[in-house]
Amino acid sequence: MSSNRITIHRPDDWHLHLRDGDMLRAVLPETSAHFARAIIMPNLVPPVLTKADALAYRNRIVAALPAEHDFSPLMTLYLTEGTDPDDVEAAYKEGVISALKLYPAGATTNSASGVRDFDRAMPVLERMAALGIPLCVHGEVTDPDIDIFDREAVFIDRILAPLRKRLPELRLIMEHITTQDGVEFVKSNDTNVGATITTHHLIINRNAILVGGIHPHMYCLPVAKREKHRLALREAATSGDARFFLGTDSAPHTDDRKESACGCAGIFTANNTVQLLAHVFEEESALDKLEAFASLNGPAFYGLPVNDAKITLEKRDVPASFADKINTKDGLVTVFNPGFDVYWHYAE
Numbered sequence: 001m002s003s004n005r006i007t008i009h010r011p012d013d014w015h016l017h018l019r020d021g022d023m024l025r026a027v028l029p030e031t032s033a034h035f036a037r038a039i040i041m042p043n044l045v046p047p048v049l050t051k052a053d054a055l056a057y058r059n060r061i062v063a064a065l066p067a068e069h070d071f072s073p074l075m076t077l078y079l080t081e082g083t084d085p086d087d088v089e090a091a092y093k094e095g096v097i098s099a100l101k102l103y104p105a106g107a108t109t110n111s112a113s114g115v116r117d118f119d120r121a122m123p124v125l126e127r128m129a130a131l132g133i134p135l136c137v138h139g140e141v142t143d144p145d146i147d148i149f150d151r152e153a154v155f156i157d158r159i160l161a162p163l164r165k166r167l168p169e170l171r172l173i174m175e176h177i178t179t180q181d182g183v184e185f186v187k188s189n190d191t192n193v194g195a196t197i198t199t200h201h202l203i204i205n206r207n208a209i210l211v212g213g214i215h216p217h218m219y220c221l222p223v224a225k226r227e228k229h230r231l232a233l234r235e236a237a238t239s240g241d242a243r244f245f246l247g248t249d250s251a252p253h254t255d256d257r258k259e260s261a262c263g264c265a266g267i268f269t270a271n272n273t274v275q276l277l278a279h280v281f282e283e284e285s286a287l288d289k290l291e292a293f294a295s296l297n298g299p300a301f302y303g304l305p306v307n308d309a310k311i312t313l314e315k316r317d318v319p320a321s322f323a324d325k326i327n328t329k330d331g332l333v334t335v336f337n338p339g340f341d342v343y344w345h346y347a348e
């Protein structure tokens, strides 16, 4: 492999927000142009709670897909204290869903119906453990007395480590980890625990949000942390360790909702992630690990085949150009701007 050209199996995105309606139609092609599959987050309003909801949402996604794109949405259910274990079992066995999603109540966008009392979710979690259904976890506590930059680390101590002890057979994915603590927690478990890492958390630290003014398009949850954490994430992502894989958490919000006195959380990276990752992995002298992170480790964790199709990326002398805004009927969505030029392109 020359260092200017790389061929890998087509990537997947193991954490994605597609929304619904006009927004879904506008953002889906940005993902399906690059990725073969994506784990679709269920935090719609109202959330995707049941097998019937997931089937209906999947049909809306498939209907919105450009005819020339080859893409399969992998659906999830939003775990609540009222989730019915039998419905979950049927949804999984019939191939409707690939995972459940745990949002602590109030942790992030549209998470009001999330879990408050974990004891009440135990019957579902026990059934999932027995069936091998993965639980995707938004790993932040919501207690007002915990500093927002500490919420991931405290979640590990208070919730995740005890849950792991209580149900070691449950397959857990710590989503969008942002801290060295997250990396270490994953590494300290030898089975059944994986983590997704976003593109933007490999590129920005918290300065990007706050230095020189407030930058709302750099704000997402979990919020970017200090530099040592970004470096720990880079080390994990580029190590080839099978427990770490790509989940972009690409999360569209229109500019009027981001650029506001109370701007909402979410960064949109669907259309430039693949090229940005090539840039990051090259910087870390780890281009040979890009395929593991973007295309191999995720399917291995989910017990799915690797995509047959391949993509080739090449480094050119001219920068790649990306749309900096996505047009939607609801308004413009700003695309993540890494602050540097990217020279990686898809080969013709």
Ligand code: NCD
Binding pocket: 017, 043, 108, 109, 138, 219, 220, 221, 222, 249, 251, 252, 265, 266, 267
């Ligand atoms: C996500 C969203 O907008 O739905 N926002 C974000 O900042 N990542 C929710 C989430 O995954 O936390």
Ligand code: ZN
Binding pocket: 015, 016, 017, 041, 249, 251
């Ligand atoms: Zn998300």
